[in-house]
Each structure stands twice: as C-alpha cells, then as structure tokens.
Amino acid sequence: MSAVTDLLQQVVEGLGSGAVYASLALALVLIHRFTGIVNFAQGELAMLSTYVAWQLVASGMPFWLALPVTLAVSFAGGMLVERIVIRPVQGAPELTVVIVTVGLFIFVNALAGLIWSFTVKDFPQPFPDGAIDLSGVRVDWSTLGIIGVVAVVMGLLYLLFQHTSIGLVMRAVACNPSSARLSGIRVGRVLMLGWGLAATVGAVSGVLVAPVLFLEPNMMGGVLIYAFAAATLGGFDSPVGAVVGGLFVGVAETLTGAYVDVIGADLKVGVPLVIILAVLLVRPQGLFGRAAVERA
Amino acid sequence: MRKTTALRAAAAATAALLTATACSSQRGQDAQDTAAGGACKGQQTTGITDKTIKLGGIYPLSGPASAYGTISKGVAAYFKYVNGKGGIDGRKVQFIVRDDGYQPPKAVEEARRLVEQEKVFAVFQTLGTPSTAAVWDYLNKQKVPQPFVATGASAWGTDDKHPWTVGWQPNYVAEARVYAKFLKDERHKAKVAVLYQNDDFGKDLLGGFKKAVAGSGIKVVAEESYEVTDPSVSAQMASLARSKANVLLDVTTPKFGSQALAADAKNTKWNPLHIVNNVSSSAAVLQPVGFKNVQGVVSATYFKDPADPHWADDPEMKTYTDALHKYAPDADPANQFNAYGWAVASSLHKALDTMKCPTREGLRDAVRNLKDVKVGMLLPGVTMSTGHDDAFPLETMQLMRFKGERWQLFGKPVDTRKEFGPLTK
Numbered sequence: 001m002s003a004v005t006d007l008l009q010q011v012v013e014g015l016g017s018g019a020v021y022a023s024l025a026l027a028l029v030l031i032h033r034f035t036g037i038v039n040f041a042q043g044e045l046a047m048l049s050t051y052v053a054w055q056l057v058a059s060g061m062p063f064w065l066a067l068p069v070t071l072a073v074s075f076a077g078g079m080l081v082e083r084i085v086i087r088p089v090q091g092a093p094e095l096t097v098v099i100v101t102v103g104l105f106i107f108v109n110a111l112a113g114l115i116w117s118f119t120v121k122d123f124p125q126p127f128p129d130g131a132i133d134l135s136g137v138r139v140d141w142s143t144l145g146i147i148g149v150v151a152v153v154m155g156l157l158y159l160l161f162q163h164t165s166i167g168l169v170m171r172a173v174a175c176n177p178s179s180a181r182l183s184g185i186r187v188g189r190v191l192m193l194g195w196g197l198a199a200t201v202g203a204v205s206g207v208l209v210a211p212v213l214f215l216e217p218n219m220m221g222g223v224l225i226y227a228f229a230a231a232t233l234g235g236f237d238s239p240v241g242a243v244v245g246g247l248f249v250g251v252a253e254t255l256t257g258a259y260v261d262v263i264g265a266d267l268k269v270g271v272p273l274v275i276i277l278a279v280l281l282v283r284p285q286g287l288f289g290r291a292a293v294e295r296a
Numbered sequence: 297m298r299k300t301t302a303l304r305a306a307a308a309a310t311a312a313l314l315t316a317t318a319c320s321s322q323r324g325q326d327a328q329d330t331a332a333g334g335a336c337k338g339q340q341t342t343g344i345t346d347k348t349i350k351l352g353g354i355y356p357l358s359g360p361a362s363a364y365g366t367i368s369k370g371v372a373a374y375f376k377y378v379n380g381k382g383g384i385d386g387r388k389v390q391f392i393v394r395d396d397g398y399q400p401p402k403a404v405e406e407a408r409r410l411v412e413q414e415k416v417f418a419v420f421q422t423l424g425t426p427s428t429a430a431v432w433d434y435l436n437k438q439k440v441p442q443p444f445v446a447t448g449a450s451a452w453g454t455d456d457k458h459p460w461t462v463g464w465q466p467n468y469v470a471e472a473r474v475y476a477k478f479l480k481d482e483r484h485k486a487k488v489a490v491l492y493q494n495d496d497f498g499k500d501l502l503g504g505f506k507k508a509v510a511g512s513g514i515k516v517v518a519e520e521s522y523e524v525t526d527p528s529v530s531a532q533m534a535s536l537a538r539s540k541a542n543v544l545l546d547v548t549t550p551k552f553g554s555q556a557l558a559a560d561a562k563n564t565k566w567n568p569l570h571i572v573n574n575v576s577s578s579a580a581v582l583q584p585v586g587f588k589n590v591q592g593v594v595s596a597t598y599f600k601d602p603a604d605p606h607w608a609d610d611p612e613m614k615t616y617t618d619a620l621h622k623y624a625p626d627a628d629p630a631n632q633f634n635a636y637g638w639a640v641a642s643s644l645h646k647a648l649d650t651m652k653c654p655t656r657e658g659l660r661d662a663v664r665n666l667k668d669v670k671v672g673m674l675l676p677g678v679t680m681s682t683g684h685d686d687a688f689p690l691e692t693m694q695l696m697r698f699k700g701e702r703w704q705l706f707g708k709p710v711d712t713r714k715e716f717g718p719l720t721k
Binding site: 006009010013014016017020110113117118119120121122129130131138140209212213214216217218219221222223225226253254257258268269 | 358359360361362363523525526527528530531532534535538550551554555558562563564565580581583584585586
C-alpha cells in the first residue's frame with residue numbers, strides 16, 4: 001500500500017468517525033437554535049432512544065418499522081423532558097439550565113444502566129455489510145450510509161431554519177423570549193418543539209452509530225465531547241457548520257493520531273479540546289456561525 | 297460571658313464523654329482482638345468465633361462495571377451451600393456485600409465500614425484494580441486480610457509492603473506469557489499487532505508479553521492504545537491493519553473488545569490470528585459481534601465454563617448449578633461470573649481449612665502457604681500454589697479457541713511459573 005492510499009485510508013476512517021460526531025452535533029445545534037442553551041444530556045437522550053429502538057427490534061419488530069416508532073417516541077419524550085425538567089427553571093440564568101442538563105445526563109445514564117444493564121448489546125446494521133474499494137482505499141457501506149443520512153438531516157435542518165416560518169419563530173424565541181411572547185408567540189410550545197426535534201435528530205444519531213460503537217449506556221459519552229468540538233468549530237447555530245466541523249474533527253483526530261508521533265493514539269483525545277480552545281480564542285462564533293450582536 | 301462559660305462546660309463535658317467512650321471502645325476492641333490463646337496467643341480474632349466467621353466483600357453492584365457484581369452472588373451461594381452442610385470447620389459464614397459502583401473513594405468508605413463497624417474477619421473480595429489499590433494501604437495498616445482480590449494486576453503478587461493482600465486469578469503477565477508460549481510453539485516468526493487499553497491493565501499485559509517474547513523470533517510490529525473515554529477503536533484498528541501483522545493481540549475491556557472483533561471481521565483484507573484477552577472473552581462480548589464473525593479467535597482461561605456442555609456431568613458443576621438454583625435463584629448459572637464467584641469462594645474455603653490458628657494472622661499465613669491445592673471449579677491441571685515469595689495463587693492457564701457457539705479448550709494447561717520462572721517487578 002502506497003503512502004498516498006495510506007493517507008487516503010486514514011482520511012476515510014476520519015470521515016467515518018467525523019460523520020458520527022456530526023450527527024450528534026446537529027442535535028446540539030438544533031436545540032441551541034431553539035432554546036439558546038447547550039444541552040449536555042443530548043447524547044444520553046440519544047442513547048436512551050437507541051435503547052428504545054433496540055427493545056422494539058428485540059421484541060420482534062422489523063427495523064424499518066421500529067425506526068419511525070422510535071423517532072416518534074423520542075419526539076414525544078424530548079417534549080416531555082422540556083415540560084417536566086426544563087420548564088421549571090426556564091427564565092433562570094443559562095448556567096442553571098446547563099447544570100440541569102448535566103443532572104439529566106447523569107440520571108438518564110443511570111436509568112439506562114438500571115433497565116438494560118451495562119453489558120453491550122448488538123444493534124442491527126441498517127446498511128449492507130462490506131465495503132467498496134476505491135483504488136485501494138476501503139470505504140465501508142456503513143460509513144457512506146452514515147454520511148448520507150447526516151447530509152439529509154443537515155439539509156432538512158437548513159430548510160427548517162431558513163425557509164419556514166417556524167424557523168423564524170424559533171429564532172425570535174432563542175433571541176429574546178420576552179419580546180417573542182409579547183408579540184404573540186407561544187414560547188413554551190416553541191421550546192417543547194425544539195426539545196422534541198432535537199431528541200429526534202439525536203435518536204437518528206444514536207441509531208446510526210450504535211451498530212459501529214455497540215450499544216451500552218456510555219455509548220454517547222465519548223461522542224458528546226467530539227460533538228461539542230464539532231459544533232464549536234462550525235458554529236453553534238449552523239447545521240452546515242456542525243457537519244463540516246464534525247468531519248474536520250474526525251479527520252484531524254485520526255491523522256494526528258496516525259502521523260504525529262508525539263501525539264500518537266494516546267493523546268488524540270486531546271485534539272477536540274485543542275480545537276475548542278483555539279476556536280473560542282480566535283473566532284468564538286465558529287466558522288459558519290454568526291456573532292451574537294447586542295444592542296448597546 | 298455566662299454564655300461562654302456554659303459553652304465551655306458543655307464542650308468539656310462532651311470531650312470527657314468522648315474520651316470515656318473512646319477508651320471503653322478501645323478496651324472492648326483490645327479484649328476482642330487478642331482473645332486467641334495457646335500458640336496463637338496475641339493474634340487477632342476479630343470477626344471469628346467457634347461458631348461464626350464474618351467476611352465482607354466490595355463489588356460494583358451498580359455503575360458501568362456492574363456486570364461483574366454478580367460474582368458476589370456466586371460467592372454468596374457457595375457460602376450458603378457450605379453453611380447448609382455445617383459451615384467451614386463448624387463455623388457458619390456470614391458474608392456481607394457492599395457496593396462501590398467501581399469507584400475507588402467509595403471502596404475506601406465501604407472498607408472502613410466493614411472493618412470498623414461490621415468488624416469483619418477479612419475483606420473478601422475487592423473487585424477491580426482501582427478499587428483494590430485504593431483500599432490495600434488501609435487494610436494492611438489495620439492488619440486485615442484481603443485475600444483473593446478480583447483483579448489480575450501483577451502488583452498484588454510482586455509487592456512486599458502489603459503482606460495482608462494476595463491475588464487469586466492468573467495475573468495479566470501470566471496470561472501474556474500463555475499467549476507468548478502459544479505463539480512460540482505454533483508461530484515462532486509471528487508479527488504481532490497489539491491493541492491495548494491505555495491503563496495499568498493494558499500496560500501490564502503488553503509489558504508482560506513483550507518480555508516473554510524477547511529474544512525469540514516473534515516481533516511486536518505495531519501498537520495502538522485507546523482510552524476508556526474513546527467512542528470507538530476503529531481508527532486504531534485501521535492503523536494496526538496497515539502493519540500487515542499476522543497476529544492481533546487484543547487487550548481490551550468488553551465494549552472495546554466487541555468493537556475490535558467486529559472491526560477485524562469487517563476488514564476482509566487483513567485476517568490476522570486474533571487473540572482476545574480473557575477479560576473480553578465472555579459470551580457477552582462475542583455474542584453482539586455475531587458468533588460467525590469470531591470463529592477461530594483464541595483466548596485463555598483457568599476455570600470451568602458453566603455454559604460449556606463439556607462440563608455438564610462434572611460433579612462440581614452439578615453441585616454449583618443446584619446450589620445456585622437453590623440459594624441464588626435470580627442468578628443465571630450459565631453466567632461465568634457466577635462460576636468465578638463459586639470458584640474463588642471455594643478457594644477461600646480451602647485456604648481457611650489450612651489455617652494453623654483461627655486468626656487474621658492465621659489466614660494471612662495460610663493464603664501464602666498453599667501447595668498444589670485443587671479446587672473443583674478450576675480446570676483440571678490448574679491448582680493453587682503460593683509461597684513466602686510467591687503471592688500468585690494461580691499461574692496456570694489453558695488456551696481455548698472459539699468454534700461454533702462456544703470456546704473449546706486445546707493444548708495442555710500452561711504453567712507459566714514453570715515455563716518462564718517467577719514473576720518479578
């Protein structure tokens with residue numbers, strides 16, 4: 001294998017893990033657009049949704065039926081979480097809400113462990129097994145599948161944000177809840193919708209990655225850190241940014257691990273941290289994000 | 297002013313009271329501690345009487361490692377079974393289980409509770425290298441035996457500052473030696489790629505392997521590590537595949553074990569002999585990957601697998617299955633962690649039987665003076681031996697290969713102490 005194919009193979013591996021990060025980053029971006037907060041429990045909610053899908057499939061439901069049911073359950077579940085857990089602290093400082101999501105993270109993780117135990121479960125692979133060979137570079141069908149689905153979700157979110165009235169409404173709510181309420185927007189409903197949609201996108205992410213990562217309660221914990229790096233890099237309010245950021249983080253992580261000897265596999269976990277730090281220092285709004293403007 | 301005086305008086309009274317209780321409890325403990333007479337005079341008899349013996353175990357009943365928690369059920373079932381037959385040398389075993397959630401600080405808290413409040417005879421067992429390392433200083437300072445810890449770190453046997461702690465299961469270095477011996481015999485020119493967890497466990501096994509193959513034709517051509525916080529090991533597996541090694545040594549914990557086995561199966565261009573370490577050899581790891589994808593994988597073990605029909609007529613296995621049904625109805629006898637619990641509890645029974653004095657000192661000396669002790673649940677040819685310079689009861693393992701839907705033992709049990717000499721630091 002030549003050095004070039006070698007490099008390309010590493011890039012493909014990086015894109016594969018990057019697509020995983022991007023899928024969760026999309027959910028983070030979505031909820032940030034709707035509610036203005038960063039949801040630390042997003043990964044765990046995605047994991048919980050994946051368990052729902054697993055349970056349905058394990059009890060005999062075909063995968064392609066279990067998937068829409070799971071998405072519906074996740075949508076309802078996300079709205080319920082907003083209503084029960086987040087609504088009581090709505091209006092409190094952002095930090096309070098963030099702390100509540102951290103609590104939710106721990107709770108959901110323990111709950112999944114209690115119900116399904118911490119042993120790994122296999123999750124059905126929706127994409128065909130095997131790989132295609134592009135002049136020496138092996139690309140798994142599952143990698144292509146994940147990238148494809150992520151691209152579709154990204155497109156849908158873009159349309160939602162830019163070309164629908166609900167997109168406008170949620171921007172108003174995220175920007176200034178009080179003014180939005182005064183102009184007749186039902187803020188509570190919009191926030192519930194935001195949590196529901198984010199949980200649905202999260203569920204897609206969980207279902208996509210579970211066949212590769214194997215399902216267990218800590219499945220999304222590691223992914224979340226990289227998803228944060230992806231969203232920070234791309235900008236917390238841009239779906240395109242989240243995907244580009246995710247792919248970049250994945251490739252950067254894989255290449256530094258493989259080619260920079262000092263870093264090696266030991267330190268590659270530090271790559272997302274460096275990215276987060278660098279972006280926050282140089283361009284806090286991210287590559288594709290818009291800087292928050294405050295009226296003086 | 298008056299207030300201060302009153303406060304002072306109260307403080308003085310409290311202090312006096314505290315001193316009094318402290319003294320009396322001290323006296324009480326002393327009286328209890330040194331009740332042994334005769335040749336055993338002056339030795340500690342806390343937690344042991346002519347009729348009872350009190351043991352305390354700390355296991356992860358909750359949290360990420362809670363799958364191991366069921367070991368305590370196998371242990372408890374064994375003691376209940378023995379109690380039903382009259383106990384150990386006439387003593388009924390009282391076994392107290394505490395949960396540390398696999399968190400070292402909690403393990404310390406629970407160890408203190410077991411020693412200071414429950415006043416156990418010994419802490420049997422602590423599970424996991426982090427929890428065991430967290431409590432061994434305390435237990436040794438308190439002179440409380442910590443026999444047969446449920447971890448394979450080589451630290452327990454090579455250390456000389458903790459005489460009250462002793463390992464049980466074959467340590468990771470011994471396991472590495474078994475694989476090294478296997479490769480020397482069957483693939484003496486093997487090029488080995490290693491995937492390992494970047495912590496004491498992974499480094500212990502990898503270090504042991506490198507030492508064991510040093511000077512032979514076997515070369516480690518690639519090493520990749522992962523952190524337990526990594527989402528997946530697919531990038532590491534891709535790097536290892538580039539090495540073109542013909543053997544993959546897979547030193548992982550369960551989830552990553554599944555990922556590595558799946559990644560290996562998926563990559564049809566690279567087909568190394570896959571050796572998966574014992575920690576990740578359970579059915580819970582292999583089944584999610586699909587049995588058809590793990591055919592021919594090699595590992596090593598030392599006790600009888602309750603799921604293996606080969607042992608269906610084994611008398612010990614029958615006793616075990618019946619006892620589990622009777623005393624631990626919620627535990628699955630086919631789960632090898634329960635069999636592990638049974639094996640280690642019966643090993644402790646054997647050690648207790650050889651105590652010269654029914655004291656903590658007696659147990660400390662007994663577990664370091666085992667000579668070829670047979671235990672029913674261990675594989676034939678695997679026995680416990682220790683000495684004053686050898687705190688590794690088990691150092692023999694047998695290789696197994698995955699075929700069909702289960703592991704099949706092959707070759708002879710490998711006594712790593714005989715093959716490679718005693719393990720030093």
